[in-house]
Amino acid sequence: MERRGTTRFRLRLAVAYSWKDAAGVVNGGEGQSRDLSSHGIYVQSKLIPPLGAYVEMNVFLLQSGQLALPAELHAEGRIVRIESGNSSSEMAGFAAMNHTVILRNSQGRVVRYPE
Helix, strand or coil, X not given: CCCCCCCCECCCCEEXXXXXXXXXXXXXEEEEEEEXXXXXXXXXXXXXXXXXXXXXXXXXXXXXXCCCCCEEEEEEEEEEEEECCCCCCCCCEEEEEEEEEEEECCCCCEEEECC
């Protein structure tokens, strides 16, 4: 039984993310989304932030047929789940619960969620 209140979209998109460790040093990585919704993102990557870490993520949305810069989804939230890869072909990942989401289109327009 699905307990989530929002629809998840299974999209494989490039994601860049960063967080500060306990010493205040900024760490970052790149990966790809497995799925996302307005309330969370699951990212597959080799480098995994620690559980509970505050993370900032930029998801790059492809725009077919356009030569302009891609639209970008900027999300901020906390790491709520970590999964290790079960085999050499399955990549580890993490789930982040978003509290802020900003959409920037290729023309620079910003839309904030929640508004």
